[in-house]
Amino acid sequence: MHKHEDAPIKHASSNLVLVGNPNVGKSVIFGALTGRYATVSNYPGTTVEVARGAFTARGRSFGVIDSPGVNSLVPMSEDERVTRDILLGHEADAVLQVMDAKNLRRGLLVTIQLVEMGLPVTLALNMYDEAGERGITIDDDVLSRLTGLRVIPTIATQRWNMDKLDHAFFNDTPVSSEMRYPQAIEDGIKALETIAPRARITARALAIMLLSGDTTLDGFLKRSLSEDGIRKIEATRREVQARFTEPLGYIINRARLKVVDAMIGKVVTRSEAGHGRIASFIGRYSTHPVWGIPILLAVLFIMYEFVGVLGAGKSVDFLQRMVFEAYLNPWVTRVVEYAFPSGVIRDLIVGEYGLVTMALTYAIAIILPVVGFFFIFFGFLEDSGYLPRLAVMVDRVFKSMGLNGKAVLPMVLGLGCDTMATMTTRILETKKERVIVTLLLALGVPCSAQLGVILGMLAAISWKATVIWAGAVLFIMFIVGYASSKIVPGAASDFMLEIPPIRLPQFRNIVLKTVVRVQWYLKEAVPLFILGTLFLFVLDKTHALGAVEYVASPFVVGFLNLPIEATQAFIVGFLRRDYGAAGLFALQQKGMLDPIQVVVSLVTITLFIPCIANLFMIIKERGLKTAIIMTAFIFPFAALMGGILNLILRLLNPSL
Amino acid sequence: MAVDKAFEEVLEFVWSLREAGSNSIKALLEIDEVKEAEADSSTLEAMQRDGLLTLDNDSITLTNKGEKLAEAAIRRHRLAERLLTEVLAMDTDSVEKNACSFEHTLSPEVTDRICALLGHPPTCPHGLPVPRGECCKKSKDAVKPIVEPLTELGVGDSGRIIFILSGSHARLDKLSALGIVPGSVLHVHQKRPAFVLQLGETSLAFDADIVKEIYVKKMS
Structure with missing residues (x-):
């Protein structure tokens, strides 16, 4: 969420790329080496694009590149592809492979591929402590001898042995790969080596990728080969495949695993170690078909109490009523009135649509505490390892929306920020899944700022109002998801997801993560709040606001049954829906909304597109056409759903 | 005991005809495979002589030996x-x-x-x-079959993978990248709402669709 900070390091003499399986601690090591913060969490797929930083050792400066986790360098999803492309390009001078010391098998499977590529590789055996706790002893010297690589045990979260990683930067000699495959495959490799285009990596590695049937290389091939060459590659691949009943990629991986298993037999010793930790107990029950549900409800309840009641209720109340309304705003007003006794400038700063009285009050007093509290809670959730377990619980529901449980990861991240979550859809394997999740994020997942305001407003009414709001939004999302699974062409993918161990979150990481995210929020949101306020200010001064309200009145007043002032909230809601929600919050505080109106207006604004930035991200990730279709669908649909909910609630008239 | 291949074929069809509720000689001789095995009424008579079956008008009955x-x-x-x-x-x-x-x-x-x-x-x-x-x-x-789909194992059981039957290349590729290949040992943590399997120190969640294609030998 801070890619704009990561200006490429152009003058570095050489680049070290951090590569490894998902969730092994690459980003922690990146942070330790460069001093830059890359988001660190306890679930696979936190990093979906590269982060860059710099490192200086022995008087030389280097570039450090953090990459998304991979299980194979034949990519299965877009985030894996990002990593493969870095290695394929000319940026990578050396590789530091970060491994989970307790999962050497999967790590070494990647090592073999990196060595095949002819890259200088250094191994960091991270989470060395966790391996020890589980009775796994690794003979580093033997591993080093067998692989020919320098092996450095590390515990990145405790900064242990980070100083020894220097070696990786100065390592410029690749070892030769001794990995051999069945004869028919070796013959195919030989044939392809001569055709394959030249790249940073060895022709042999490229030939093996091509044999595995890596379709993500198509673009690269088209750029560097004639059509004839591409045809030859395909023909060779088919010829070799015809000699096996199983897919070549599978046979190649099996051959590698055989070598890896032989290696592990010589390197790893296991002793019985205590597994009865509280963490593994929670881990087990959080995916249990029965106990998982109360645990999920408990997590939601804690969120409601912490973010809604404590964050949006008490802290907002304090900041807004005490700090802003009692002291800051009157003080600013006095100062401004002293300088500009009357007129446009006074109104611009402290008027009804003033930059301080509206934009800053909303951004700092209402949204900021909410976002802060949410990110603390969310950071805790991310680092505990609970999120992938949630995926197990919801897999079935997601199946009927043409998705699988893995899609819950970007959806939950959307509660933090829909824009970033839209980018995280890269961890999903098929285009269909990415489109559906992007749509659902834009349509129904409220981001932290908005969620906090919403919870605050609902908590002021009753838990029943909260349930109606959440139920309506979830139901609408499900229906839209179900319908789009029928409409959007393409296939769903298999549900295969790594479940990390439950870990006690580190206070330091949560604080750091929250600070980075709050900073990012301020940078992202405040300018838009100011822009939105200016827009309202201009509308008001030119008396266009009245006209807009007049035009919107049949819809806002007639159809949604809301006071006409809600129109302003909806107008700024086009820019950022949390800003719109903040406007509704202010209306509620003034006693202008009854409980049903609160619920109806909140459901309507929840269904708006989150913000302009989100819209740009949709265009970037999904293309302009998809973005236009989604926008054209979402706004009228949001209005329609609000109206229908209003009718239903007025008819049933529940006591809220 | 060597039995004529045609005899064997006929015996099988008498059996399956009986499963379908018929014991008609005419129906038997109409069956394509029986014709292909060049079995006709003389074959049936030869079989009767060998004490494999008894013929009575259009009906046919297997003897104990034939059965x-x-x-x-x-x-x-x-x-x-x-x-x-x-x-x-x-x-x-x-x-x-x-x-x-x-x-x-x-x-x-x-x-x-x-x-x-x-x-x-x-x-x-x-x-x-x-x-x-x-x-x-x-x-x-x-x-206790020797090889069974992993879905048949109970929670807490472990199985060594014998083979993976999947028509999907992508699925096999992905499984192998995670280290799930014949010879690997999987431990079943839970079966619902989705499967959670343990491979070494890695826990992985899967759909039942994938898991039922993995055939294992249960380990005691």
């Missing part, structure tokens, strides 16, 4: 079908062709081994019953 031979042949045929469909993943047409020639070469010993490998399947791929063999009757063995 035993027919049962064994049917068992071989249907097990062969299962082996070819499930383990070798052949398509329906070639399964039929190969099962017919395959069955005649199977010794009782090999038949029982196949039966155990497949987990003593109660039916053939078409859903017809596979006659029980000696191996199935050994009570312990009957409930």
Whole structure:
């Protein structure tokens, strides 16, 4: 969420790329080496694009590149592809492979591929402590001898042995790969080596990728080969495949695993170690078909109490009523009135649509505490390892929306920020899944700022109002998801997801993560709040606001049954829906909304597109056409759903 | 005991005709495969002389001896079908062709081994019953097949992967990248709402669709 900070390091003499399986601690090591913060969490797929930083050792400066986790360098999803492309390009001078010391098998499977590529590789055996706790002893010297690589045990979260990683930067000699495959495959490799285009990596590695049937290389091939060459590659691949009943990629991986298993037999010793930790107990029950549900409800309840009641209720109340309304705003007003006794400038700063009285009050007093509290809670959730377990619980529901449980990861991240979550859809394997999740994020997942305001407003009414709001939004999302699974062409993918161990979150990481995210929020949101306020200010001064309200009145007043002032909230809601929600919050505080109106207006604004930035991200990730279709669908649909909910609630008239 | 291949074929069809509720000689001789085996009424008479069956007008009845031979042949045929469909993943047409020639070469010993490998399947791929063999009757063995889909294991069980039957290349590639290949040991943590399996120190969540394609030998 801070890619704009990561200006490429152009003058570095050489680049070290951090590569490894998902969730092994690459980003922690990146942070330790460069001093830059890359988001660190306890679930696979936190990093979906590269982060860059710099490192200086022995008087030389280097570039450090953090990459998304991979299980194979034949990519299965877009985030894996990002990593493969870095290695394929000319940026990578050396590789530091970060491994989970307790999962050497999967790590070494990647090592073999990196060595095949002819890259200088250094191994960091991270989470060395966790391996020890589980009775796994690794003979580093033997591993080093067998692989020919320098092996450095590390515990990145405790900064242990980070100083020894220097070696990786100065390592410029690749070892030769001794990995051999069945004869028919070796013959195919030989044939392809001569055709394959030249790249940073060895022709042999490229030939093996091509044999595995890596379709993500198509673009690269088209750029560097004639059509004839591409045809030859395909023909060779088919010829070799015809000699096996199983897919070549599978046979190649099996051959590698055989070598890896032989290696592990010589390197790893296991002793019985205590597994009865509280963490593994929670881990087990959080995916249990029965106990998982109360645990999920408990997590939601804690969120409601912490973010809604404590964050949006008490802290907002304090900041807004005490700090802003009692002291800051009157003080600013006095100062401004002293300088500009009357007129446009006074109104611009402290008027009804003033930059301080509206934009800053909303951004700092209402949204900021909410976002802060949410990110603390969310950071805790991310680092505990609970999120992938949630995926197990919801897999079935997601199946009927043409998705699988893995899609819950970007959806939950959307509660933090829909824009970033839209980018995280890269961890999903098929285009269909990415489109559906992007749509659902834009349509129904409220981001932290908005969620906090919403919870605050609902908590002021009753838990029943909260349930109606959440139920309506979830139901609408499900229906839209179900319908789009029928409409959007393409296939769903298999549900295969790594479940990390439950870990006690580190206070330091949560604080750091929250600070980075709050900073990012301020940078992202405040300018838009100011822009939105200016827009309202201009509308008001030119008396266009009245006209807009007049035009919107049949819809806002007639159809949604809301006071006409809600129109302003909806107008700024086009820019950022949390800003719109903040406007509704202010209306509620003034006693202008009854409980049903609160619920109806909140459901309507929840269904708006989150913000302009989100819209740009949709265009970037999904293309302009998809973005236009989604926008054209979402706004009228949001209005329609609000109206229908209003009718239903007025008819049933529940006591809220 | 060597039985004429045509005799064996006829015995099998008498059996399957009987399953369909008929014992008509005319119906039997109408069957394509019976014609292909060049079996006609003279074959039937020869079989009657050998004491395999009795003929009475249009109806046909197996003798005890014929019954035993027919049962064994049917068992071989249907097990062969299962082996070819499930383990070798052949398509329906070639399964039929190969099962017919395959069955005649199977010794009782090999038949029982196949039966155990497949987990003593109660039916053939078409859903017809596979006659029980000696191996199935050994009570312990009957409930404990050697190879079974991972979905059959209970929570807390472990199994060593024997083979993975998947038509999807992408799925096999992905599984192998995670280290899930024949020879790997998987531990079942939970089966619902989705499968959670442990491989070494890695926990992985899967759909049941994927898990049922993984065939394992349960470890005690």
